[in-house]
Amino acid sequence: MSKPAWESRRVTIKDIAKAANVDPSTVTRALKDSPRVKPATREKIAGLAAEMGYVPNMAARTLVNRKSGLVGLVIPDMTNPFFRDLAKGIEDEAVKHDLRILINDTRGVESTEREAVNLFLALKVDGLIVPMARCTQQYYEELNAAVPVVHVNRDDTPHHVSCDTVEGSSLVMQHLFELGHSRIGFVRGPAGPGREPKMHAYRTALEARGIDYDPDLIFTFDGTLESSNAITGQLLELDEPPTAVFAHNDVNAIAMIHALRDRGVRVPDDISIAGHDDIQLAGCVDPPLTTVQWPMYELGQQSVRYLYSLGHGQDPREPQVPQPKLVIRESTGNPRVARQVPG
Amino acid sequence: MSKPAWESRRVTIKDIAKAANVDPSTVTRALKDSPRVKPATREKIAGLAAEMGYVPNMAARTLVNRKSGLVGLVIPDMTNPFFRDLAKGIEDEAVKHDLRILINDTRGVESTEREAVNLFLALKVDGLIVPMARCTQQYYEELNAAVPVVHVNRDDTPHHVSCDTVEGSSLVMQHLFELGHSRIGFVRGPAGPGREPKMHAYRTALEARGIDYDPDLIFTFDGTLESSNAITGQLLELDEPPTAVFAHNDVNAIAMIHALRDRGVRVPDDISIAGHDDIQLAGCVDPPLTTVQWPMYELGQQSVRYLYSLGHGQDPREPQVPQPKLVIRESTGNPRVARQVPG
């Protein structure tokens, strides 16, 4: 077997220079549309470059420019539908600033997140966008000295864009209260280092109604189906199960509804379930999910703008994003028995 | 506002060399655990590097090595749950070969796919993994001269790993036949340049049973909710609607089931729906989905191995992956009225 074709040297500006009978520096100028080059020369070189299949070597460029025009996107779970709009917002805004996006999926593991950050650092990215990070606030504060970092959906770090993190959850709680629920379960996400705004909203809402916080009603979701199943089991074994549950996200909510049905418990007749995120499938399941719609696309756009400002020494304006919205569908309803007192 | 901290020069190998009173080349050797360096020196340098927060400059490395240790993953839609296991398989295998994965989401747009490829080319990746590409066979054949490219789930390109692409779909068709269906709808994906193995299996299965191919029963799904809705509408307006539908994938199937229910049509009582991929939620919806389970994780692993072989001039062994499996749940059943003849 002969040497594979791809071991052959790729064409560089020198090759083009030779072919065009000019100096490499002229090729550089021509390729970046510098005015300091004769139109005829520019066209000749452009033609040659296309013809010869020239692809610039980013490594060389990055080396001399000390930056790559790249932005690293560090996400914990790329298949969370939640991130689709985020990524779209980011990319749409990135093209406007001549920035390219590179994604690294950390699968929610802290050490992997660090590795991803280091890879991007080594790649000399112009900035990092980090939604829902695993690493500590301190880590990111220090990192911020090396490269601009903007967080999404986390508000304890130096630079972040987030919408009213508490508002969405408060809406859910209020909705459940209005339906007549008072014993409300809450499913947290994997214990992260952030401030857990949902949890905060949950407790605040409880307090405002004068309802005692009951740790038995708090569950933890790790992103897997099994986890949703387990939570459902625990929940039903309680002496006094909740009449409504505020799930961590829609995937969790959908899985719980299924697990409940498996055990003969109906939603929302026997128990109400509210989700979070409003993923594409949220309206398609049975019953359609009551959930919180989050402005991910706008958050994505804003994060790039924010990053751009940071990178250019401008004082970034406080980002403006829409408020989250409650989407009431059919997975929530009045409690079966109001204020049932045990005993 | 003073200059942001991140404009300050990062620490290089030279800085370490100076601090350790050695030559830069010694630092290089020490950092890569070369045996040709005194243990004491090695430790001293390692300590210094950690202390000073040294991050290697990949641009420089790539420049001299002419390769980056990076593999580009070009995916059409990162939020298709389908890709979760693929990516996991790829990453798990990549670490074994000291390869890092970078992802670029093309959102199913051909021009974006080309840009992604070019970015990776400029980045001097060691190889490309491209599941379900939009670009033509010819494009990839030419590209293959520049860099090793392995395709997943596409079998018309020079290098690919895929399992029995026809088998999974044949199983679905057989299952539907056995239930008594003969008028079976089929939902294609966005018309790609590939061979459409599902479509092929569909037609072959029909022929084998002596059933005429009816173009009215073929629909096209573009990935959106609206598309699933529209298909459902078209389907029901047919003079003689199908008694079963083989959906493009699970997302499509779930959305169609919902759209059918909205119109008062029950699944599987009135119509059977089979999906493809067996995503996490497939078993959680109502009714749980009959679908095809695809060995994505293994395909991911194999694609990296294949790439590695290619990059090292080895003749890649024909990759072995498990056969797809039919998962029979509750969205399929006997047709309501068997062999109803119109008129």
Add this chain to the structure above:
DNA sequence: TTGTAGGCGTTATCAA
């Protein structure tokens, strides 16, 4: 309008 020269950070090769 174009060419010359030097350097970006790292590594491989050769010499010491």
Add this chain to the structure above:
DNA sequence: TTGATAACGCCTACAA
């Protein structure tokens, strides 16, 4: 065991 040197591909002064 370590140091010196040249080179990777490109870009930016500066000179012509």
